[in-house]
Amino acid sequence: MTTELLYALVGVGLFSLGLYALFVRANLLRKILAVNVMSSGVFLVLVALARRTGAVAPDPVPHAMVITGIVVAVSATAFALMLMLRIVQETGRAELPDTWSE
């Protein structure tokens, strides 16, 4: 197994772990962490496989894509955290109710 494939598989594992936690965990902060783990997994697959160029330097396009992705992820996280805090302020709990109607 090459280094590239190993890390790509770890990326797949992180994606699946995050996905599982996103469904199973009720606490909103944990759900936000889960989304971040998922995105890390996707980025890892993207960058690990970028080394298979056969040349000295890896393919720079995935690197640029990941930097863009990291900024998008932190933006979404910041917004999600504030939304969570406002929900806690309104409902007293950092969880989504099972039914949404009043």
Added chain:
Amino acid sequence: MDAQNLTQWIFDTLTGLGLLCLAWMALASSQLIKAIVLFVAFGLLMALTWVRLDAVDIALAEVAIGAGLTGALLLAALAKLTAVQTATSKAAHRSPKDRAARKLYRMPAALLLLVAAGLAYSVLSLPLNSRGLSIEVGANLDASGVGNPVTAVLLNFRGYDTLLEIFVLFLALLGVWSLGSLPPHRIEPAGPVLNTLVVVLAPLLILLAAYFLWAGAHGPGGAFQAGATLGAAGVLLQLAGWKPGPGFARLPWKLILLAGPALFILFALFTLVTGQHLLEYAPERAGILILLLETGATFSIGLTLAALFFGERPDDAEGR
């Protein structure tokens, strides 16, 4: 397998397992604070992985943004969470442990394993050699105005992605500000030790940001790493008890906040009016234009990240 390969293999396996374990522990831990600390550790290990994968630019971004600022945001949110929960009269204290979502509790983990296996299979079936776009990037690097291929892709070849992405960051701030304000929570006064640390570190971080900005043209670094470092300085200042006043929602600060997107838009309008392609650089001026755009972006990213850490609109926080 020679000794060097074996060491590398051991290192890779340990790192990979470490990533999976840390992620799992962060997502499964019973206390939120533990989860966050483990998540930050996960981010640091990710940064190490990026270095291992020859992606130093991403490693810098990950340390500064992924682990650093996201960690700070998470910790701040946790502190506010406790404050908000005690301030809310409606606080319905359930069991402190995480209650699994009722409906999805029995979500078939087997199905998920199947998905993971399918994904793993398709990753393994990918062609062993693919050059991607490295040759195209290499062939046009001279015309891009910078020597670092990642910066060339970010600011020139795929500069349009970066334009949209800066607006994503701006949008996050608009979104956070539109959510209104939280009840005030008490911040511990900073002691002499923290103050000294901030006094030493904040100027150093600003210097480092300038270095990243400059270095990005030919080596690892660039606007995002620089902006995140600047943002970290802002976070440090806030940790030491400094608070942005209502003036920070007024025009001069707004202009700095918008320096990045505004410069991008102005440049795009310029190319539109002069009949060029959108965001087209003349090769001889590309270097200086990219530096200009990156400088604007650095200020915007830094200030936006610091503002996101603060949370509500500064004039909202004052008005209550």
Added chain:
Amino acid sequence: MTLGNYIAAPLLVSGVVFFLAGSAGLLRFPDVYTRLHSLTKSDNVGLGLIVAGLAVQAESWFVVGKLLLVWLLVLLAGASVANLITKGAMQRGIKMWTPKI
């Protein structure tokens, strides 16, 4: 092996020993104060030894300067954070461990 390597190797190895000891202390010591004690010691001295070992092998003075800067920053951060954690622990009223006699 050059002369530099002969000097560097013992420095690096002893640095690793400090880190190992520090990690063992972090895991095995009874309370937050003693754990911090072990952690900061290993960070400061262990890292100092490793930096020294690497500096001997460095190609230029510029690299040596950067390595030193790394060490100084870690010293500063480690010391301050240890102080902050201790302060927080004291404020929360975490008692110091006393050996049972």
Added chain:
Amino acid sequence: MEVVITTFPWEVVLILAPLFGALSCFLWPKSARYLALSTVFVSVLSVVALAIRLITTGSYRHAIGGWRAPLGIELLADGLSLLMLGVTAVVGLAITVYSTGYFPNRQLLRFWPLWLLLLAALNALFLSGDLFNLYVALELTGLAAVALTALSGGRAALISAMRYLFATLLGSMSYLLGVVLIYHSFGSLDIMILAQRVVQSPVVWSAMGLMSAGLALKTALFPLHFWLPPAHASAPAPVSAALSALVVKASFYVLLRLWLEVFPPGQTAMLGELFGALGVAAIFWGGLQALRAGQLKLLIAYSTVMQVGYFFLAFPLAMAAAWCGVLYLLLSHALAKAAMFLAAGNIIYFSGHDRIVDFDRIANQLPMTLAAFALAGVSIMGLPPSGGFVAKWLMVEASLKSGQWWWAFALIIGSLAAAAYVFKVVGHAFTQTTVRGQTNAVPALMEWTALALALTSILLGLVASWPLAWLEIGGMFSCESAR
């Protein structure tokens, strides 16, 4: 003059103008109303100019930065993008005008920059010819939509916004992983280049599954629709209109592009059948829930779930007439659904609630609003001469022609359900309730906007040949038989 129109890059104006508008609305909130209105007018004019250019010179691509694909990103202007941009401009104009009256002042200030960013994101998405750029545009769209959903700050709005945020993030992640697999197999992100390179393989299966699932989640295809009804019901009415009319269509548009251009035809057949089956389920479930809904906006939201079901019926049919029908449905649904939500907004503005049984002689008090709702209902039901009728006719014809009559059956059942829930609302609008609530006078502009949108959706049935002809620009498919 003509030369300018047929050579100027209008697509760039469509992206830059709302971005510029968003920045200036943020900087100068006092004149935000006028800045927003002028931005939207510029967008409408640019779409008209773009249409003229496309009709005279055919579809074209704009290489951003002068870098051609695969290195750079290319914008793509053809009939399909023109249709989506046109809908966005018309509905966007209506919502902008409507919003000047609808929101309380403080919310309005926050609304403008977010709203213009949403418009910019949608325009960018409909013009993008690059898979990763589409991801960034999808994220921009999703975040703007969620922020707008939470704008009112109420408990229900916040909770549904959070659920919506997780759904949209999960959808983008899944889509992005698919993009990663595609990029590493075929070495490009450009749709046109991929169209030539993509061949059947296990990786393409995975990528197709991931991207389709992510986009279906964002489009709220049953059973992934769970986030839509609460979000669309609890957002402010103009925002609900934008979400149902435009945002849901954005992810569907991406799916359609991938389906028609990137994924190899041999591989799409089985997934197409699945999509069709889920579409039928969505029609039944959405129709049932809409009939049961006690609140007007929730009813309209479930009607959107149902309409999304119709969109996916085209996938198993996979023939030109079906695609044309679906796109026409998309067009008329956008107008009709926006009109419905704006009408619901008028009712909420007037009486302070949207409980259907407590409607107190809305027919007398807000005759124009009720007319708008009923006319939009005609289009949603698919009665002649509305745009909805033309669309459903095309789809029924396609399903009968291909011998798959059961899809046509679902379409007709859906129309009956739509008729039932529209009449339920209209019926209550004529009755008098015992308890009188306090009422606010609705500005005439708001009533006129809703009515104008509803009338346009009816008119679409009379001028069907034009939009269908525009769709053919770029030669993705021919709607000739349909005309």
